[in-house]
Amino acid sequence: MTNFKTRVGVDIGGTFTDVALDHSGRLFTCKVLTNYAQPEQAILDGIALAASQAGIALREIEQVIHGTTLVTNALIERRGAKLAFITTEGFRDVIEMRSENRFEQYDLNLTLPTPLVPRQDRFTLNGRMGPAGEVLLALDKAEVEQMVQRVLSGGYEAVAIGLMHAYANDAHEVAMAEALRTAAPDLSISTSSVVSPQMRELPRFNTVIANAYVQPQVADYLGRLVSRLREADVDAPVFMLHSGGGLMSVDDAAEQPVRLLESGPAGGAIFAADFARAHGLDKVLSFDMGGTTAKICLIEDGAPKTANTFEVARTYRFKKGSGMTVSTPVVEMVEIGAGGGSIASIDAMGRIQVGPKSAASEPGPACYGRGGQEPTVTDSNLLLGRLDPKNFAGGAIPLHPAASDAAVTARLTGSTGLSVEDAAFGVTEMVDENMANAARVHTVENGRDIEHFTMVGFGGGAPLHACRLCEKLGINALLIPPGAGVGSAIGFLKAPFSYEASRGLFQRLAEFDAETVNAMLSELEAEARAFVDGGAKGQATEIKLTAFMRYSGQGWEIPVSLPHKVFADGDGASIVDAFEQAYRALFGRIIDGLACEVTNWSLIVSTVLEDVSPAERHQNGSTAAILRDREFFDAALRKTVTAREVAREALTPGTEVSGPAIVVERETTTIVTSAFKVVGQGDGSLLLLRKEGTA
DSSP states (O other), X not given: OTTOSEXXXXXXXXXXXXXXXXXXXXXXXXXXXXXXXXXXXXXXXXXXXXXHHHTOOGGGOOEEEEEXXXXXXHHHHTOOOOEEEEEETTOTTHHHHTTOOOSSTTOTTOOOOOOSSOGGGEEEEOOEEOTTSOEEXXXXXXHHHHHHHHHHHTTOSEEEEEOTTTTTOOHHHHHHHHHHHHHOTTSEEEEHHHHOOOSOHHHHHHHHHHHHXXXXXXXXXXXXXXXXHHHTTOOOOEEEEOTTSOEEEHHHHHHOGGGGTTHHHHHHHHHHHHHHHXXXXXXXXXXXXXXXXXXXXXXXXXEEOEESOEEESOSXXXXXXXXXXXXXXXXXXXXXXXXTTEEEEEOTTSOEEEEEEEOTTTTOOGGGSSSOOSOBHHHHHHHTTOSOTTSGGGGTSOOOHHHHHHHHIIIIITTTOOOHHHHHHHHHHHHHHHHHHHHHHHHXXXXXXXXXXXXXXXXXXXXXXXXXXXXXXXXXXXXEOTTGGGHHHHHHHHOOBEEEEEEEEEEEGGGOOHHHHHHHHHHHHHHHHHXXXXXXXXXXXXXXXXXXXXXXXXXXXXXXXXXXXXXXXXXXXXXXXXXXXXXXXXXXXOOTTOOEEEEEEEEEEEEOOXXXXXXXOOSOOEEOOOOEEEEEEETTTTEEEEEEEEEGGGOOTTEEEESSEEEEOSSOEEEEOTTEEEEEOTTSOXXXXXXXXXX
16 A cells, blocks of 8 residues: 555545545645535545645546445435345244344334335245254255245345354355356345354344345445546546455445445544554544534554444434444444534424434535525534634635524524524534533443543544533543544545454353364455455455453353464463453453353454554643634633634644634634643644643
């Protein structure tokens, strides 16, 4: 990756499409409004704008890296293929029965997610595998042929195949898939033994169904994108950022689009992790706020926290347990409906509520002047003086305070009796408290103490809100990296090529079978290397091994990092020790006398990250040049204060401004509250530190 002179990263968000172009070590960035009808058009427009800033021709671009919310949106909006699901007799209704978990215990009108595949499109086969891969009932060839005819006569665009215990023996899935491909070569087919070969049929079935559901649409979009780039004279290879935080080829992404579920947010976590390493921070809370959502992620020892399951298409949009659980590698984060475009309203009890609905880019917040009538977070920030109406997005998008005032007045003040300023303050305070609560819960669930973390804020909205979040969370230090407004797109340029291969292999550690484990790990490594070599052949790689473990009798596992090596039969005890260390870190104690067991294994092959140059750190400095005085509403003081406005480029290393202050740049605005000061850092970052004596 380092041999390329010119590379570009593109992130399609719910409101903006962000572009970051690296030309000979110099970074050029821009934001354009997302085009929902033709998302590739916004990419082309943004790349052309960034190339113009860099003074280069489009044909000079040597690599394009892309992240997209297309897969997530298709699942949420149910815009996928007409799909058939083939499973084992007796398990047709697994995806509808779910786990029987009531995520909202006292809601008598609880709404569960509707399965992606209606019951009449779910078919069964009588063949049956056992949990050790043994054939309990052979697959009937005549039954397979009948199933092929049933699928063909149904006019299906895609087929998902998920048979019981296919992770242990995929022979029946392979036979069914081959029969379908022979009869219909153009039919889109996904098998669970390829997409998610792990224990637990519910997430495995969900994952293969989600993959098949979006595969035709994603393949069409990616093909269209590559074609449009070629027409625009960008003859460069295109890679996708997958949800685990690494790069994969367009062809691989088209085959396994379920791996793209969180590709955009994962780029932001990589961006934050890069600066955590540069500043020597081992405990970081990544805070990414855009136009539609906010994402929070824990980064420890320079790496984002990852997981092997993810929940999508929640019926209670940000309620854990209300969505469809899929088992795919993902950077673990909590996501809430708190973006600049989040719409504010008054509920039945007369309280201000914000989100989860968003004005997005079409029509956008009322202040955009594009027909929006609803008050949003951006409108409220504008009315509170935190945004300059003449210098939003570098002046590319003029804002209209009168339209914001009219929207807040019409929707928020009439029924509450609040003033416009109080209503706007209520909107931003509600959003900030929602995000703070999400951060508290996320850190507690991971057994961490949030006060010991440094926040890294990025995305167009985070620098506006991050300082107030730090006040609420008791965090004393906040880092705003350069290019924060397009952080995810920049993160794409820093991502390694990587692939995570996983496999279900159940073993009790008291009966650890090293030979079986080593054979399985060799297969996983070969699978992962085949993907990585497709984009990064010859580059140095590293391997990370994770076992998902539990006490016997428990219903869920925790990830346990293990050394990648050839195991011996006597290594069971050391694996138990690693499990108990991880269990104690998460829950504070271990359980004596219970046996330990492994359910699933995960192996990641990735290219080695480049060494990060240590950033020159500054805690104090001389006062930076001030542009002018401005007023904004300080939430902690609950009053309007006179703040000093400073251009970001004026905060050179070792210069500072004491809050209240406003730091302005093209892609975003950083609010420094009265309790903080901001100090320029050696790498262009802004370090916001709590002043002594302030709570």
